[in-house]
Amino acid sequence: MTRRHEQIAEALRTAIGDGRHPVGSALPSEAELAAAHGVSRGTVRQAVSALEAEGMVGSRQGARRVVLSTSPSQSxxxxxxxxxxxxxxxxxxxxxxxxxxxxxxxxxxxxxxxxxxxxxxxxxxxxxxxxxxxxxxxxxxxxxxxxxxxxxxxxxxxxxxxxxxxxxxxxxxxxxxxxxxxxxxxxxxxxxxxxxxxxxxxxxxxxxxxxxxxxxxxxxxxRPGSVVFTVRNSTRTNPLVRSALA
Amino acid sequence: MTRRHEQIAEALRTAIGDGRHPVGSALPSEAELAAAHGVSRGTVRQAVSALEAEGMVGSRQGARRVVLSTSPSQSxxxxxxxxxxxxxxxxxxxxxxxxxxxxxxxxxxxxxxxxxxxxxxxxxxxxxxxxxxxxxxxxxxxxxxxxxxxxxxxxxxxxxxxxxxxxxxxxxxxxxxxxxxxxxxxxxxxxxxxxxxxxxxxxxxxxxxxxxxxxxxxxxxxRPGSVVFTVRNSTRTNPLVRSALA
DNA sequence: AAAGGCGTCTTGTCCATACAGGTAGGGAGT
DNA sequence: ACTCCCTACCTGTATGGACAAGACGCCTTT
Structure with a gap:
């Protein structure tokens, strides 16, 4: 894990996981994160887009990113x-x-x-x-x-x-x-x-x-009761598809 | 849909859908796509990363992207x-x-x-x-x-x-x-x-x-037989999570 | 003929910058 | 007190450049 954007993503995941960014709170802005980690904004965007794909944070243009969930997606x-x-x-x-x-x-x-x-x-x-x-x-x-x-x-x-x-x-x-x-x-x-x-x-x-x-x-x-499957999605990433049968 | 990267993504989706890029074939390189659409490589990467998230194409560093499926994910x-x-x-x-x-x-x-x-x-x-x-x-x-x-x-x-x-x-x-x-x-x-x-x-x-x-x-x-749910995933985007119950 | 090495091509990562579009909060005006 | 507007801030989009890492084909060597 030598890639900077993965390091930053992991840092954010743990920060969210241990309560430093509670569910519903706003994440630091991209500029702040970039300064804090000493990288450019593009690298920060790579990191947060990974969290977004995992459903941990949501984002809207103009507003700060919001924490949606504390648990990361499975690998x-x-x-x-x-x-x-x-x-x-x-x-x-x-x-x-x-x-x-x-x-x-x-x-x-x-x-x-x-x-x-x-x-x-x-x-x-x-x-x-x-x-x-x-x-x-x-x-x-x-x-x-x-x-x-x-x-x-x-x-x-x-x-x-x-x-x-x-x-x-x-x-x-x-x-x-x-x-x-x-x-x-x-x-x-x-x-x-x-x-x-x-x-x-x-x-x-x-x-x-x-x-x-x-x-x-x-x-x-x-077997019923042994396992549950979970899918997270949002307007940007939507992997779940519902299909009707003939 | 005025954003260039969405236009390019849509163009690629239809190109894949109507068989111009069959399943298993390689996509044009980022440089070629950038030249063809008159945009920078970063914009092309945004477009193809959308297709990747939808499970339509796969990618490996060093090799050209491969078409995995002709049907786009549901919105x-x-x-x-x-x-x-x-x-x-x-x-x-x-x-x-x-x-x-x-x-x-x-x-x-x-x-x-x-x-x-x-x-x-x-x-x-x-x-x-x-x-x-x-x-x-x-x-x-x-x-x-x-x-x-x-x-x-x-x-x-x-x-x-x-x-x-x-x-x-x-x-x-x-x-x-x-x-x-x-x-x-x-x-x-x-x-x-x-x-x-x-x-x-x-x-x-x-x-x-x-x-x-x-x-x-x-x-x-x-009701059984009426509907099926489908999830596509890959090493990069994995929204599906399996959880054991107590 | 088979094996290995090399160079080219392609994708991945990262930087710095610029502007557009949207949010949210504070201040002026009613 | 309330509403409206305006501004500062933040994210989205796009450019352009540079280098690293991996894949693949070609060519040489064995």
């Missing part, structure tokens, strides 16, 4: 990796591969993974636990070009993300997540230890490399 | 307003106030709305329909200072957001959304026309003014 790394996220929150993650089988992509999978129809894929069913309790069931489809590396992972691998990075240098950089609710099916109920028909939060996601190449697509089903 | 306005969103997607929105009653904030509500404990609030139960079908049930709590304006709205008001803006100049600028799944309760099932225990997508949200003053907090329950 992307924590969202990508179940294990990293769990440990960050003081929980103990666990993982177990229940099934793993190569196959051929159907139309939808081929489109999501940008593969030719019938291209090779690896299907994995994985149960994730949180502090020993089943928390979610992952049905992941990996693109053929990464399948070999995934297949070599141990069955009880805690962090797939971490292992793949260490073994192949693969980095997950972008993701698209679709959230809705479904009733637990037979397999869901057995694996997660809930009654059939229980509401589950379903997250269908596709992850790509920094170059935009799709790596995996997954159907994750969360 | 914040569309997310705030059910009616605006529905019409944008070619659907017909409807709304009906089922109950409306003043009351006093309990502890949680007071905290969310930044009101003193026991402060005045207005509770509204509203059913929203999409093309005539019940789509979601909204249980909204408005802060006392805006309650009078809300109470005057007609029961079948289509767009609360729109009406409040026209009558009082109130603008919603920030929001925090928590998503999880719950089983339909007795009232939910009756109002939405689903069986008791059906899975519903629950979105608990709090909206604030540009100054960060909370306006309303709401518990919205979506």
């Amino acid at each position: 992307f790394a924590e969202l990508r990796s179940f294990a990293q996220w769990a440990r960050g929150g003081g929980h103990t993650p666990g993982g177990l591969v229940l099934e793993s089988a190569p196959g051929r992509a159907d139309g939808e999978e081929a489109a999501l993974l940008q593969l030719p129809p019938g291209g090779e894929v690896l299907r994995v069913l994985r149960l994730r636990t949180l502090d020993g309790e089943p928390a979610l069931l992952e049905r992941t489809v990996y693109a053929g070009w990464i399948a070999a590396a995934v297949a070599q992972l141990p069955d009880d691998c805690e962090s797939v993300t971490q292992e793949l990075y260490e073994r192949t240098g693969l980095v997950f950089a972008h993701g698209e997540h679709h959230l809705d609710a479904v009733a637990a099916g037979t397999e869901d109920s057995r694996r997660l230890g809930v009654r059939r028909g229980s509401p589950l939060l379903r997250v269908r996601r596709t992850t790509t490399t920094p170059e935009g190449r799709p790596v995996e697509t997954s159907d994750d089903r969360y | 914040f306005a569309e997310l705030r307003s059910f009616a605006q969103w529905a019409r944008g997607g070619g659907h017909t929105p409807g709304g009906l106030v089922l109950e409306s009653a003043p009351g006093r904030a309990d502890g949680e509500e007071a905290a969310l709305l930044q009101l003193p404990p026991g402060g005045e609030v207005l509770r509204v139960l509203r059913l929203r329909t999409l093309d005539g079908e019940p789509a979601l049930l909204e249980r909204t709590v408005y802060a006392g200072w805006i309650a009078a304006a809300v109470a005057q709205l007609p029961d079948d008001c289509e767009s609360v957001t729109q009406e409040l803006y026209e009558r009082t100049g109130l603008v919603f600028a920030h929001g925090e959304h928590h998503l999880d799944a719950v089983a339909a309760g007795t009232e939910d099932s009756r109002r939405l026309g689903v069986r008791r225990g059906s899975p519903l997508l629950r979105v608990r949200r709090t909206t604030t003014t540009p100054e960060g003053r909370p306006v309303e907090t709401s518990d919205d329950r979506y």
